[in-house]
Amino acid sequence: MRYVAIGDSFTEGLGDELPDGTVRGWADLVAAGLAAANGGSVQYANLAIRGRLLEPIVTEQLDRALSLSPLPTMITLNGGGNDMMRPGTDLSRLVALTEGAVRRCADAGVRLVLLSGGDPSARLPFGATMRRRGLALTAATAELAARHGLDFVDVFSDVEIRREQYWSPDRLHLNSAGHRRVASLVLDGLGHPTEAHVVDPAPVGRRSLLAEARYYREFVVPWVHRRLRGRSSGDGRTAKYADWVPVLAG
Numbered sequence: 726m727r728y729v730a731i732g733d734s735f736t737e738g739l740g741d742e743l744p745d746g747t748v749r750g751w752a753d754l755v756a757a758g759l760a761a762a763n764g765g766s767v768q769y770a771n772l773a774i775r776g777r778l779l780e781p782i783v784t785e786q787l788d789r790a791l792s793l794s795p796l797p798t799m800i801t802l803n804g805g806g807n808d809m810m811r812p813g814t815d816l817s818r819l820v821a822l823t824e825g826a827v828r829r830c831a832d833a834g835v836r837l838v839l840l841s842g843g844d845p846s847a848r849l850p851f852g853a854t855m856r857r858r859g860l861a862l863t864a865a866t867a868e869l870a871a872r873h874g875l876d877f878v879d880v881f882s883d884v885e886i887r888r889e890q891y892w893s894p895d896r897l898h899l900n901s902a903g904h905r906r907v908a909s910l911v912l913d914g915l916g917h918p919t920e921a922h923v924v925d926p927a928p929v930g931r932r933s934l935l936a937e938a939r940y941y942r943e944f945v946v947p948w949v950h951r952r953l954r955g956r957s958s959g960d961g962r963t964a965k966y967a968d969w970v971p972v973l974a975g
Contacts (some may be wrong), residue, residue: 727768727795727969728756731786734775734958735842737965740898748965751899752801753972754908755915760974762917770797771966779819783826786964791833792794793969801911803840804824809858811952816858820865827873839870840911841881843903848889848896850945861967878914880907895944914964920972 730736730752738750757768772786782804790800805819823839829838834951841863846856863881870877880886883906891903899907905973912919932940951957 726759726763726900727797728759729770729790729793729797729800730755730773731780731790731800732773732840733777733807734773734898736773736801736803737771737775738773738777738904741901741904745831747943749901751902751904751907752765754905755911756972757974758912758917758919760972761914762912763974765913765974767972768969769966769972770964770969772964774959774962774964775897776807776957777804778808779822781824787826787829789964789967791829791835791898796833797835799836799838800830801838801840803842805862807957809855809862814858816861816865819862820869824869827869827875828969829951831873836910838876838878838915839866840878840907841866842901843880843883843886843891843907845887845892845897847887847928848892871892875913880910883910885921885923888924894940896940898945 734740736750736752741749741751743749750771752771752773755767756767768885770790772789773782774786777786778838782802787800787802788798802823804823808814808819816957827837827839841859844856844859846852846859849855859881863879867876867877874882885891886899886903886906889932891899893900902922902924909919909921913921
C-alpha cells in the first residue's frame with residue numbers, strides 16, 4: 726500500500742506534538758495502523774500544510790500526490806475548515822472543488838477517502854456560524870461520497886470528540902487524544918476494526934474571565950492579525966513528508 730494524506734493542519738497533525746517538537750497526527754497513526762493490518766510496511770507521504778485553503782489542497786497538493794512515483798494506491802482528503810472561517814464562504818464552490826478532486830483520482834485509478842474534521846464550534850467565537858457551515862459541508866460531502874461510491878469518515882458528527890478533553894488550548898486543533906480518536910475512526914472506516922479511542926470522563930470546570938482574556942490574547946488576536954495582513958500560519962512551510970517514507974508494522 727502507498728498512502729498519501731493531503732489537507733491542512735488537521736491532517737498535518739497540529740496539536741499532536743512529539744517531544745522533539747515535530748507533529749504526528751491521525752494520518753501518521755493511520756499509516757502505522759495500515760502497516761500493522763497488512764503485516765508489513767506501508768509507503769507514506771503527508772503533503773498537508775497548516776492554514777491551507779481547499780483550493781491549493783486539491784490543486785497543488787493533489788498535483789504532487791499524483792506525481793509521486795510509484796503512484797499512490799490511496800489518498801485521504803480533508804479540507805475546507807480554513808475556508809469556513811472566512812466571511813462570505815461559498816459552500817457550493819467547496820463542494821465543486823472536492824468533486825474535481827474526486828474525478829481526478831478516479832481518472833488516475835487512485836482510491837480516494839474523504840473525511841470531515843471534528844466539530845470545535847462549542848468553544849469558539851462565532852461557533853454557531855462555524856457549526857452551521859460545518860453541518861452543511863459535511864452533509865454535502867457525504868452525499869458526494871455516496872454518489873461516487875467513496876468511503877467517507879464523518880468525524881464532524883462524532884459526538885465524543887466534541888468534548889474539551891480532545892482539543893488543544895487554542896480550541897481549534899485536536900490534541901494527541903483527539904488525533905488518536907480520529908485515527909481509530911479512519912481505520913475502522915477502512916475496514917480494519919479498531920476500538921475508538923476514548924479519554925476518561927472528567928468534569929469540565931467553568932472558565933474564568935482571566936482565562937478567557939488569556940485565550941483571546943494568545944490565540945484569537947494573533948489569528949485576526951494574520952487575516953488582516955493576508956498571512957497564514959502555513960506561510961513558508963513545506964510538507965513534512967513530501968516523498969515516500971516507509972512505515973513499518975510496530
